[in-house]
Amino acid sequence: MFPQPAPSSTSSSKTRILFGSCNKPEWHTSLWGPIVARKPDLWIWGGDNIYGDIPQAMKLFPKPHHDFLPGTPTRLRHLYNMQLADRGYQELLNASVPIVGTWDDHDYGWDNSDKTYPYREESQAAFMDFIGEPAGSPRRTQKGVYTSHMFDFGNGIPGRKVLVILLDLRYNKDPYTTPNGDFLGEEQWNWLDKTLRESNADVNLLVSSLQFLADRRILGHNVAGENWYRFEDKRTKFLHLLGRYNVSAPIFLSGDVHFAELSLATSEAGQILEVTSSGMTHSWGTRQPIEGSSKFSNVLEAFGMHTAMEIMPWDYQINDRKTGRGQQYSLDYNFGELEFDWENRTVTTNIRGPENALLLTQSFPLNELGLIGERLGDFGPVGGAPSDVLVVSSALFLLSCVLLPPVLLCLLALRLCNGLRRRKLQRVECCLLAHDESMSEEDSYSSSSASEDREALVDRKLQE
Numbered sequence: 450m451f452p453q454p455a456p457s458s459t460s461s462s463k464t465r466i467l468f469g470s471c472n473k474p475e476w477h478t479s480l481w482g483p484i485v486a487r488k489p490d491l492w493i494w495g496g497d498n499i500y501g502d503i504p505q506a507m508k509l510f511p512k513p514h515h516d517f518l519p520g521t522p523t524r525l526r527h528l529y530n531m532q533l534a535d536r537g538y539q540e541l542l543n544a545s546v547p548i549v550g551t552w553d554d555h556d557y558g559w560d561n562s563d564k565t566y567p568y569r570e571e572s573q574a575a576f577m578d579f580i581g582e583p584a585g586s587p588r589r590t591q592k593g594v595y596t597s598h599m600f601d602f603g604n605g606i607p608g609r610k611v612l613v614i615l616l617d618l619r620y621n622k623d624p625y626t627t628p629n630g631d632f633l634g635e636e637q638w639n640w641l642d643k644t645l646r647e648s649n650a651d652v653n654l655l656v657s658s659l660q661f662l663a664d665r666r667i668l669g670h671n672v673a674g675e676n677w678y679r680f681e682d683k684r685t686k687f688l689h690l691l692g693r694y695n696v697s698a699p700i701f702l703s704g705d706v707h708f709a710e711l712s713l714a715t716s717e718a719g720q721i722l723e724v725t726s727s728g729m730t731h732s733w734g735t736r737q738p739i740e741g742s743s744k745f746s747n748v749l750e751a752f753g754m755h756t757a758m759e760i761m762p763w764d765y766q767i768n769d770r771k772t773g774r775g776q777q778y779s780l781d782y783n784f785g786e787l788e789f790d791w792e793n794r795t796v797t798t799n800i801r802g803p804e805n806a807l808l809l810t811q812s813f814p815l816n817e818l819g820l821i822g823e824r825l826g827d828f829g830p831v832g833g834a835p836s837d838v839l840v841v842s843s844a845l846f847l848l849s850c851v852l853l854p855p856v857l858l859c860l861l862a863l864r865l866c867n868g869l870r871r872r873k874l875q876r877v878e879c880c881l882l883a884h885d886e887s888m889s890e891e892d893s894y895s896s897s898s899a900s901e902d903r904e905a906l907v908d909r910k911l912q913e
Contacts, residue, residue, distance in 0.1 A: 462792045464602040464609065469729045469784035470495035470553070470658070470704025474532040476730040480784055481537025483805040485544060487786065491600060492541060493613065494550025494580070495704035495726065495785075496658030499528040501572075502559050517560040522571035525558060529579040549598050550580055551615040553658035553705055554675075561675060563622040564634075573620065593620035595637050597644050602789075609791050612650035614641070616657050623680075630680050632659075638686075645694045652698040652789065652796070652815065661687075661701045662712045662723045662765040674706065688828065692718050692820035699819055700724065700796070702785065707732045708754065709785070709800040711777035711811055712765035716828035718820040722813060723765070724798045726785030734780025754780055764830040770811055779808040789815075 467489040472478060484492070501520030532538060541548070554562050558572045566572070577589050588596050595617040603609035621634025633641065645653070655661075660676040661684065677684040691699050701723035712723040728735070733754040736747050758766075758778050769775040779800055786799040794816060800809035 461604070462790065464490050464611070464789040464791070466491045466493065466611070466654070466787045466789075467784060468493035468495050468656070468702050468787075469726055471497045471707055471727045471731065472532070472729040473500050473731065474528055474535055477535065478537070478730045478782065479803050480729055480782060481535070481541060483801060483803070484784055485537070485540045486805060487801075488544075489546055489786075490602060491611075491613070492546050492548045493615075493654075493656060493702065494548070494552075495656060495702060496551055496553030497555045497704060497727075498550065498552065498579075499525070499532055500555040501525040501528055501557075502555055502562075519559040519562070519566060519568065520572075522568050522575060525556070525568075525572055525575045526578075529575055533579065547598075547600070548581065549613055549615060551594055551617060551656055551658055552576055552619060554619060557619040562619060563624050564620060565624065566619075569620055591636075593617035593634070593637055595633075595640065599650065603791070606791075608651050609789075610650040611652045611654060611789075612644075612648050613654045614644060614656065616641070616655065618658050625679055629682065631683055632677070632680055633683070641687075642690060645690050645696050648694070648696060650697060652700065653696050654787075655699055655701045657701055657703050659705050660703045660710075660712075660723065660725055662714050662721065663706075663710075663725075664764045685825070688721070688820065688825055689823050691721070692823040692825065695819065695821055697819055698796075698815045700787070702726070708734070708758075709779040709781075709783040709809060711767055711798055711800075711809055713767045713831050714765055714828060715831050716820070717824045717826070718822050718828070720818055720831075721820065722798070722818050724785050724787070724800075726783055726800060728781070728783050730782070732780055732782055735782055751780060767811070767831060777809050777811060781806075781808055783808060 465487060467484055467487060469480070469484075501524055502517040503520060503524070505516045505518060533542075552572075554560055556572075556576065557566060558568055559566045573594055574589070576594055577586075582588055588594065595615055597612055597614045600611045600613065601609065602611060616633065617637060618632045621637060622632050623630035631638075657677070663676045664678050665674065665676060677687070690696075699721060701721065703723060703725045704727040706725060707728045708725075709727065710725040712725065714721045714723075734751045758776060758780075767777050769777065779802065781802045783800050783802050786801055788797040788799065789795075790797070795812050795814055796818075797810060797812045799807060802808045
């Protein structure tokens with residue numbers, strides 16, 4: 450529903466904001482109960498709120514947009530209505546929790562899509578109805594679903610304003626083959642510049658459906674999906690805006706990747722925090738959104754992703770800040786949670802799973818987040834960027850870890866099959882030897898009959 454500022458339901462000095470992404474309503478997530486039980490002050494849809502495109506058979510060399518056909522407006526509205534009718538989501542709606550959100554590719558209508566999607570206007574209208582945008586809102590007629598909402602959780606106490614900035618990375622996005630391509634488009638950049646420049650919020654939540662900090666490149670080539678590095682100069686432009694206007698406590702919220710992750714970047718100008726929550730109905734550790742995929746393939750994918758997380762030096766993913774160990778990622782079903790302690794001026798970032806299990810948790814002082822000025826020359830991971838040699842060697846080791854077990858299993862199976870066949874042939878040879886000896890004792894037995902009996906014996910023994 451369209452948001453209105455509301456008193457905090459947690460305590461007078463705390464605010465709880467929840468968010469999630471990658472949700473297939475036909476798969477009925479078990480997370481709505483835990484979400485409602487947390488008594489959020491705000492819920493944010495982070496994109497892929499439904500999957501409107503139509504999956505096709507997997508191909509070895511897929512064409513652009515991979516293995517999906519574009520979703521039609523009728524299909525999009527049907528799935529939005531299915532989500533609105535979900536009993537768990539109905540509980541959240543009936544709890545009068547403000548709900549805001551943006552979209553990503555699958556609810557926009559086409560996997561990895563951009564401004565070439567043929568139904569983008571109809572898709573925007575369907576999304577506006579789903580999110581509860583008022584009929585006369587300018588958001589319904591602009592080119593894209595981007596917007597911002599200010600929430601004052603102070604109830605008259607200063608210092609508790611949160612601005613939620615919802616970006617649209619699809620409606621005006623250029624194809625990735627476009628030189629100097631862009632996610633937002635000129636009109637949205639102008640709006641974002643004005644929004645950041647005029648923000649007087651104490652916390653600025655930047656909802657980006659794609660990961661902002663993550664660098665999934667090897668030797669400069671992208672190897673893992675979509676993120677802001679695909680248009681790196683626009684990522685840098687965004688960082689300069691945050692530093693130029695000294696935006697207070699900017700926190701990126703992202704989805705898309707089907708796992709959860711906590712990331713942190715640092716520079717002379719300050720620090721940027723990103724919280725990724727993705728996988729309300731499917732994740733790398735549970736199941737992937739491939740119709741008819743087997744449990745075996747899910748187990749294999751989960752093993753591959755766990756191995757990648759443990760081996761690859763993902764630049765911005767942090768370890769536990771207290772112990773220095775324990776990588777901050779989860780492959781389980783999940784939703785994200787930000788708990789603001791206004792008296793102590795901290796934010797605790799939680800990733801929660803089924804039955805409200807606490808999968809990840811880290812706390813950050815609000816005054817340590819943000820950029821002051823545009824000195825970004827040393828902007829990068831907290832631990833420093835790994836060398837190309839380390840990245841390549843880690844990638845090769847990852848491939849060996851992922852590929853070696855099935856190769857060894859195949860070799861073992863082949864060896865067993867060959868062993869069984871050799872043993873069978875040895876039994877056949879023994880039988881033939883006994884058969885020939887018995888035939889030599891019967892002089893009257895014709896050579897043609899003996900040959901036929903010999904062939905029949907070989908066939909019978911090989912089939913046993």
